[in-house]
Amino acid sequence: MNEFNVLVVDDEKEIRDGIEIYLKNEGIKVIKAADGIEAIEKLNEHTIHLIILDVMMPRMDGISTTFKIREQKNIPIIILSAKSEDTDKILGLQVGADDYVTKPFNPLELIARVKSQLRRYVMLGTYEGKKQVIDLNGLTLDQEAKEVKIHGEPVKLTPIEYRIVELLMTNAGRVFSINDIYERVWKEPSYNAENTVAVHIRKIREKIEIDPKNPRYLKVVWGIGYKMEK
Numbered sequence: 359m360n361e362f363n364v365l366v367v368d369d370e371k372e373i374r375d376g377i378e379i380y381l382k383n384e385g386i387k388v389i390k391a392a393d394g395i396e397a398i399e400k401l402n403e404h405t406i407h408l409i410i411l412d413v414m415m416p417r418m419d420g421i422s423t424t425f426k427i428r429e430q431k432n433i434p435i436i437i438l439s440a441k442s443e444d445t446d447k448i449l450g451l452q453v454g455a456d457d458y459v460t461k462p463f464n465p466l467e468l469i470a471r472v473k474s475q476l477r478r479y480v481m482l483g484t485y486e487g488k489k490q491v492i493d494l495n496g497l498t499l500d501q502e503a504k505e506v507k508i509h510g511e512p513v514k515l516t517p518i519e520y521r522i523v524e525l526l527m528t529n530a531g532r533v534f535s536i537n538d539i540y541e542r543v544w545k546e547p548s549y550n551a552e553n554t555v556a557v558h559i560r561k562i563r564e565k566i567e568i569d570p571k572n573p574r575y576l577k578v579v580w581g582i583g584y585k586m587e588k
Contacts, residue, residue: 362476363387363405367397367423368412368438377410380465384473394418398426405529406433408476410468413439413450421453428454434475438463492527494588497566497575499527506566513565518543519558523566526576526586535583559584 366377369392378388389404391397393415400406409427413420424435437450440461447458457471492499496509506513506523515523521543526534534542540551559578563570577587 362407363389364472365389365391365397365400365404365406365409367391367394367409367415367420369393369415370412373412373438376465377468380469381472384469386472394420394423394426397423401427401431403532405532406431407479408434408436408472410436410438410472411455413437421449424450424455425453434479436468436471436475492530494527494530494575494586497527499524501528508566515562515565519562519565522555522558523562523586526584530586531588533579533583533585538583 364381364386366374366381366388367390368374368377371392374390374392378390381388389400389406391400394411395417397409397411398418401409411420411423415423418426420437420439424437427433427435434456435454436457436459437455438459438461439450450458456475459468459471490501492501498507499505500507501524504520506515506520522539525539525542536552536555537548539555540546540548544551559576560570563573563576566575567573575587577585579585
């Protein structure tokens with residue numbers, strides 16, 4: 359499950375941190391927010407595959423946050439609440455939540471529900487990272503065929519180059535640091551990875567860009583990292 363990011367939203371730091379410990383033990387990356395407004399911000403900044411969302415929070419509560427998320431995203435949402443009345447559960451499910459857990463909860467049961475929702479998300483094909491064809495103004499990525507084309511012409515990429523392109527294209531517009539790219543593509547801790555990543559980026563540009571020195575697709579964000587232009 360180490361490919362998944364879970365957003366934990368609760369105004370109580372102890373609960374956020376406690377859930378994080380259990381999720382990390384399952385190899386799941388955790389992103390945290392203290393209320394609904396911060397959750398929306400995190401959702402726009404990161405690729406999120408599931409949300410654990412408290413109901414009673416300041417600024418924007420869980421029900422309003424769920425409604426807002428459902429305007430754009432179909433990712434699984436598990437609502438947490440100290441309320442146990444059926445009407446609250448029904449309201450949460452009606453606005454788009456996928457599951458409902460009442461506080462206090464057994465952490466192991468919550469993790470089991472998280473894993474179940476993630477499996478369902480992938481198997482039913484609603485997972486945004488599922489195999490598909492992505493087109494960025496003439497640059498296309500076919501995840502099933504593992505093929506990249508530029509204006510219909512196949513591009514010969516090495517496996518590492520392909521994985522870099524796939525990472526950036528499936529998250530078009532998002533900036534990845536050199537360390538992020540290295541750890542996600544090479545699947546090992548980043549150590550003095552600047553030159554290694556830069557060399558592969560240069561080779562990719564030579565293959566997909568008309569003018570590699572003035573790239574149209576693969577952009578550098580100085581001091582931060584790289585992104586694929588939408």
